[in-house]
Amino acid sequence: MAAAGRHCHPKTRSTLVRGILAASTGAAVLALPLLGATCAQAATGASDVKLVTYKVVTGDTLAKIARKYPSSGGWKKLYEANSAVIGPNPSALRPGLTLTVGTKTVQNTAKTTKATAAVAKTTTVKTTAAKTTAAVKTYTNDLDGWIKQSLDVMAKNGIPGTYNGIYRNVMRESSGNPKAINNWDSNAAAGIPSKGLLQVIDPTFKAYHVPGTSWDSYDPVANITAACNYAAAKYGSIDNVNGAY
Numbered sequence: 001m002a003a004a005g006r007h008c009h010p011k012t013r014s015t016l017v018r019g020i021l022a023a024s025t026g027a028a029v030l031a032l033p034l035l036g037a038t039c040a041q042a043a044t045g046a047s048d049v050k051l052v053t054y055k056v057v058t059g060d061t062l063a064k065i066a067r068k069y070p071s072s073g074g075w076k077k078l079y080e081a082n083s084a085v086i087g088p089n090p091s092a093l094r095p096g097l098t099l100t101v102g103t104k105t106v107q108n109t110a111k112t113t114k115a116t117a118a119v120a121k122t123t124t125v126k127t128t129a130a131k132t133t134a135a136v137k138t139y140t141n142d143l144d145g146w147i148k149q150s151l152d153v154m155a156k157n158g159i160p161g162t163y164n165g166i167y168r169n170v171m172r173e174s175s176g177n178p179k180a181i182n183n184w185d186s187n188a189a190a191g192i193p194s195k196g197l198l199q200v201i202d203p204t205f206k207a208y209h210v211p212g213t214s215w216d217s218y219d220p221v222a223n224i225t226a227a228c229n230y231a232a233a234k235y236g237s238i239d240n241v242n243g244a245y
Contacts, residue, residue: 052102058095062086071102143167143176146197146220153225157210161228165239166198170224172243173199178220196223204230 054065062075072078079090082099086092137152139145147166154161174180174197182194192201195217205217208229213222231238231245 048106050104050106051100052104054099054101056093056095056097056099060093060095062090062093065099065101069101143170143197143220146178146224149221150224150228153210153213153221154228156212157229159210159225159229159232160237160239161232162239165237165241166224166228169227169238169241170197173197178223179218196220198223198227200227200230208233 052069052071054069056065062078066072066075066078069078072081075090078099078101079086083090085097085099139149147163147170150166151161151163153159170176173194176197178197180196180199182188182199185194187194187201192203194201195205197220200217200223202217205223205226208226209215209222210225210229213219213225215222217223217226228238231241235241235245
């Protein structure tokens with residue numbers, strides 16, 4: 001190659017406890033009636049209060065939305081709860097706005113929570129293990145493995161070339177010997193002998209070295225990759241090389 005859960009207190013009567021939930025909607029505070037948990041409910045598990053939201057679409061009005069969600073308390077209550085989002089004009093509803101229209105109570109038992117956490121942990125471990133396995137790719141320490149590893153490095157760096165193109169040139173240049181060196185041609189006479197699988201001289205190897213590979217010109221993968229990088233620059237691809245290059 002040339003250079004180049006809240007807690008419930010006991011009650012004497014089984015009644016429903018009513019309270020007020022304050023929920024943030026932007027800068028506004030939403031006060032909506034909330035059905036509290038009784039002691040019987042607390043015995044089976046903690047209850048979580050979740051906000052119910054609605055995204056405004058073209059043609060919506062507060063009155064129309066309030067009819068869909070009676071728990072909102074009517075359009076006036078709905079506006080009061082979402083005035084910071086809607087703005088000063090209750091009639092100016094912009095499509096895409098997200099309004100808080102009520103609440104709902106979700107029961108969560110300690111058993112369910114524990115089981116969910118266990119499943120999530122198992123899934124995370126399995127996913128991590130699968131990713132780790134997929135990320136590790138091994139190559140055989142022979143010409144076949146060196147070429148395949150070089151091709152992967154080349155693909156990441158946008159360097160063209162095929163297995164057959166590399167193999168054909170390797171066999172012509174070094175017969176597959178990674179320690180091959182030419183001590184008799186003009187390059188050798190100039191003190192820069194061709195080395196390695198694709199017989200690269202040191203100046204060319206350094207100029208076309210590909211990051212992530214060894215700086216040892218005898219290293220099979222580094223030698224192949226640098227040579228293919230050089231061939232791509234000069235001939236378009238190592239596949240186009242059919243003789244001394």
